[in-house]
Amino acid sequence: MESQVSEIKEKINIVDFLRGYMTVQPAGKNFKALCPFHHEKTPSFMIFPDRQTWHCFGCSLGGDIFTFVEKYENVEFGEALRILAEKAGVDLRRANPAEYHYFQVLYKLNEEAKNFFKKQLKDPRNKKVMDYLAGRGLKPEIIEEFEIGFAPAGFETLTLYLVNLKYSVDDIIRSGVSFKTERGMIMDRFRNRIMFPLENNFGKTIGFTGRLLPEFDDGKTGKYVNSPETPIYAKSKLLYGLYKSKSFIRTEGAVLVEGQMDFLMSWQSGVKNCVATSGTALTSDHLSSLSRLTDKLTLGFDNDEAGLSALERAIDLAAAYDFNVKVLNLPKDYKDPAEMAEKNPEGLKKTVASAEEAMEFYFRRYLPDKENLEIGDSEKGIKAILAKMKIIGSSTKRDFWIKKLSKKTLIKEEILAEEMDKIKSADNSSAAPETEPEAKEKTKVSRQDLISGRLLSLISANNYWEKGEAVLPYLSGRHQRVFEILKNNKHKSDDPSVDGLIESIYFMAGQSEEPEKEFDKLKEQLQKEYFKEKRKAILDKLKRAEVGQNSGESEKAREEFDALIKEELNLSSSGKTK
Numbered sequence: 001m002e003s004q005v006s007e008i009k010e011k012i013n014i015v016d017f018l019r020g021y022m023t024v025q026p027a028g029k030n031f032k033a034l035c036p037f038h039h040e041k042t043p044s045f046m047i048f049p050d051r052q053t054w055h056c057f058g059c060s061l062g063g064d065i066f067t068f069v070e071k072y073e074n075v076e077f078g079e080a081l082r083i084l085a086e087k088a089g090v091d092l093r094r095a096n097p098a099e100y101h102y103f104q105v106l107y108k109l110n111e112e113a114k115n116f117f118k119k120q121l122k123d124p125r126n127k128k129v130m131d132y133l134a135g136r137g138l139k140p141e142i143i144e145e146f147e148i149g150f151a152p153a154g155f156e157t158l159t160l161y162l163v164n165l166k167y168s169v170d171d172i173i174r175s176g177v178s179f180k181t182e183r184g185m186i187m188d189r190f191r192n193r194i195m196f197p198l199e200n201n202f203g204k205t206i207g208f209t210g211r212l213l214p215e216f217d218d219g220k221t222g223k224y225v226n227s228p229e230t231p232i233y234a235k236s237k238l239l240y241g242l243y244k245s246k247s248f249i250r251t252e253g254a255v256l257v258e259g260q261m262d263f264l265m266s267w268q269s270g271v272k273n274c275v276a277t278s279g280t281a282l283t284s285d286h287l288s289s290l291s292r293l294t295d296k297l298t299l300g301f302d303n304d305e306a307g308l309s310a311l312e313r314a315i316d317l318a319a320a321y322d323f324n325v326k327v328l329n330l331p332k333d334y335k336d337p338a339e340m341a342e343k344n345p346e347g348l349k350k351t352v353a354s355a356e357e358a359m360e361f362y363f364r365r366y367l368p369d370k371e372n373l374e375i376g377d378s379e380k381g382i383k384a385i386l387a388k389m390k391i392i393g394s395s396t397k398r399d400f401w402i403k404k405l406s407k408k409t410l411i412k413e414e415i416l417a418e419e420m421d422k423i424k425s426a427d428n429s430s431a432a433p434e435t436e437p438e439a440k441e442k443t444k445v446s447r448q449d450l451i452s453g454r455l456l457s458l459i460s461a462n463n464y465w466e467k468g469e470a471v472l473p474y475l476s477g478r479h480q481r482v483f484e485i486l487k488n489n490k491h492k493s494d495d496p497s498v499d500g501l502i503e504s505i506y507f508m509a510g511q512s513e514e515p516e517k518e519f520d521k522l523k524e525q526l527q528k529e530y531f532k533e534k535r536k537a538i539l540d541k542l543k544r545a546e547v548g549q550n551s552g553e554s555e556k557a558r559e560e561f562d563a564l565i566k567e568e569l570n571l572s573s574s575g576k577t578k
Contacts (some may be wrong), residue, residue: 004090005066005081011088014052014065021072036072036292037061039322063263070543074237074289078103079544084201100557106232109167109175110197110205116161117195117208126150128193132213136261137342142268146244147197151190151210158188174562176207176227179569190225192216196260198233198278198422199243201289207233209240209260209278224259226279227533228568231542231561237285240278241267246293248273253296255328255352256282257337259312262300265338271352282314287321298355300328300337307336308365315358319391329364349405359401363408364390382409386420393410449482451526452479453501453520462515471523474530531568538564 004534015031018024020105022033024047035045035056044058047048055062061071069080079468085092092104107384121129121143128151133143159178163169172178200206217223227233239256241263252273257263263276272507277286287568290297299314301307311327318325328351334340340348366381385405392398402420406413406438452475459468465487474481485493493499538561545553 002126004085004092007082007090008084008088009052011090012065012084012260013049014054015047015049017065017087018054018068021068035059035061037288040296049083072292073286074234075202076103076234076539077199077434078229078231079200079202079204094246103231105167106175106230107204107206109162109172109206112162112165112167112179113175113208114147114195114197114205116158117147118147118153119150119189119194121148121150126152129213133194137265137268138261138454139268144265146241146264149195149197150194151188151195153192155187155191158190159186168561174230174565174571176230179228180566182570190229193225193516194231196240196278198227198238198240199236201243201246202233203243204232206230206238207235211260211375217301224279228565229532231539234285234536235279237289238278239289240276240287243274245273245275249275249290249293253294253298254290255298255300256290257300257315258302258307261338262336262341262391265341266300266348269341269348271349274395275381281310282317284317284321289472291321291323296326298326298328298352299358300330300352302336303332303334305329311361312365312389314390315361316391319358321394322393325358327358327361328352329354329356329361359385359388359404361498363405365410379410382416383419383423384410386416387423390420390423416552451522451529452476453527455479456482456486456521458515458519458522459483462519464515464519467519471526474523474526483550527571531564534564535561541565567577 015024018033022036024033025043026032026033031047032043032048033045033047034043035058036038036055038059038335040058041476047054047055047058051559053062053064054068063071065084066077066080069075069083070077073080073083075083082092130143133148138148156178159169159172162172169178172492173180173186177187177189180186182258190208190210192213194213196209196211197205198207198209200357209229210225212221212223212225216262218469226235229235240260244267255271255274256264257274257276260278261272266274275290277338287297296316299311299318301311301314315327315566316327328337330337330340330351331347334343337348340351343563362385366384367378382405387402389398389405392401398420402413402416405411409416455468455471455475456462456479468483468487472480475483478498478501481493481495481498485502493502538557540555543552544552545557
C-alpha cells in the first residue's frame with residue numbers, strides 16, 4: 001500500500017488532475033478555485049503543488065488527490081485507489097495482491113451476482129417475472145439496458161454458484177449477497193425478488209435492491225431488501241441511475257424520484273435527467289453529489305399524503321443547499337411518476353417541463369383553492385408558508401414570495417414580514433447549514449438523540465429498566481449516562497447539558513398509548529442507527545490508516561469491520577432486528 005500510494009502521487013500532478021474538475025487560477029506559487037463542496041462566489045479552495053495537497057478555507061475540507069476523489073465522487077478509498085491507479089498506470093494487482101483483493105473481490109462478486117440474476121430472468125421457467133415487468137410497463141430494451149434480473153427461490157442457489165466459481169464463503173458474505181444465520185447456515189440474501197443492480201458513479205456494480213414478487217408478498221416480509229453497507233457501498237451516498245443520467249443532469253438539471261420503478265419508467269418516457277433514492281430517504285450526501293452537477297432540482301414524489309410529507313422534507317433540505325427547487329404537480333389520476341410514465345409518457349415530459357416552484361406547491365398545500373382569502377381563513381396555513389419562506393437563503397427571493405402571498409391573502413406585506421420574523425429558526429426543519437460537514441454532523445446527532453431520548457422517556461414512564469438494559473449498549477454516550485441516573489432515582493448530574501436531557505425526557509414521558517409496541521419499534525431503529533454509525537467509524541478509520549500507510553491499523557480496522565458485520569448478522573438472525 002505504501003509504495004503504490006506514493007507511486008500514484010508521484011505520477012499524477014494534483015494541479016493538472018484538479019483542472020479536470022474545476023477552473024484553476026494561479027495564486028502566487030499556489031493555485032485557487034471555487035470550492036466544489038460548498039457554494040461560494042469568491043475562491044477559497046487552495047491547491048498546494050509543493051505538498052500535493054488541497055484545502056478549502058471556506059468549509060475546512062482538505063487532503064490529497066485520494067481524499068478529493070472520495071469526496072467528489074462519493075466513493076470509498078478502495079475505489080478512489082482503483083481510479084487513480086488506472087489514471088497513473090499503476091498495476092494494483094502486482095503492487096499489493098492482498099490489498100487489491102480486499103476491495104476488488106467485492107466488485108467481482110457483485111458483478112458475478114448481477115450476471116447470475118440476469119440469466120435467471122431469461123430462464124423460461126421465470127416467465128411470470130417478465131410478465132410482471134411488462135405489466136408494469138417496462139420495455140425489454142430498458143430491462144436489458146439497466147441489467148434487471150431475478151433472484152430465484154432457493155435458499156443457497158446463488159451462494160453455491162459463487163462457491164463453484166472458487167470464491168471464498170467469507171468474501172461472499174462480505175459482499176452482502178449472502179449472510180450467515182445463527183446456526184451457521186449460509187443463505188442467499190435475495191430470494192423470489194426482482195433484482196435492480198446498484199452502480200457507483202463509474203458504472204461498477206456495488207450492491208442490489210430486490211423487489212419481492214407480489215404473489216409472495218404476505219405483508220410479513222419487506223417488499224424491498226437492499227444490500228447491506230460494505231467497504232464499496234454506502235446507501236446514504238448512492239443515487240440510482242446517476243451513472244447513466246449525470247451528463248443529462250449537467251445540462252438540464254436533476255429530476256429526483258423515489259425508487260427504481262419511478263426512475264426506469266421516467267427514463268423510458270424520455271426524462272433522461274432523472275435519479276432516484278434507493279433504500280433510504282434523501283440525505284445531505286445525495287444533495288452534495290447532485291450539487292456538483294447542477295443547482296436545479298425538480299422533485300417528483302408519490303401523490304399521496306406520505307409522499308407529500310416526504311416532499312416537504314426534501315424541499316426544505318434542498319433549499320438549505322441553495323438548490324433552485326421545483327416540484328412535479330402530478331395530476332390526481334396518477335399515484336406516482338411511474339404510473340404517469342406508463343399511461344401518459346408525453347404528459348410526464350410536459351409535467352417535468354412545467355414543474356412549479358416549491359413555494360407554489362406550499363401555496364397549494366396550505367391555502368384553500370381560491371383566488372383571494374379572508375384574513376381569518378387560513379392563519380395556520382399562512383404561518384406554515386412563512387416558516388418555509390424563512391428557510392430561503394436569498395432575501396430577494398423571500399421578498400418576491402411575500403409579495404405573492406400578500407396578493408393571494410390580501411394581508412399587507414409588512415404584517416407578513418413581521419409574522420415571519422417571529423418564527424424561530426429552530427422551528428424550521430432544515431436551517432441552512434454553514435458547511436456540509438456541519439450539516440451532516442447535526443443531522444446524525446439529532447437522529448441519535450431523538451431515538452435515545454424517546455426510548456428513555458418510555459423506560460422511565462413505564463419502569464422498563466430490565467428492558468432498557470437490552471438497549472443500553474446502543475444508546476448515545478450522554479443517554480447512557482442519563483439511563484444510569486434515572487435508574488438510580490436521581491434527577492441531577494454535574495453536567496448542565498445532561499440535566500437538560502433529563503428535563504426533556506421527563507417532559508416526553510407518558511405520551512404513548514401502546515408503549516411496548518413503540519419501545520420495540522424504537523429499539524429496532526436505534527440498533528440500525530448504532531450499526532450504521534459503527535460501520536462508518538470503522539471505514540473512516542480504515543481509510544485514515546491506508547492513507548497514513550499504517551498496515552497494522554489497516555488490518556485491525558478490517559478485523560473490526562468483519563466482527564461488526566457478524567455481530568449485526570447474529571443480532572438480525574436472532575430476531576432482535578428486522
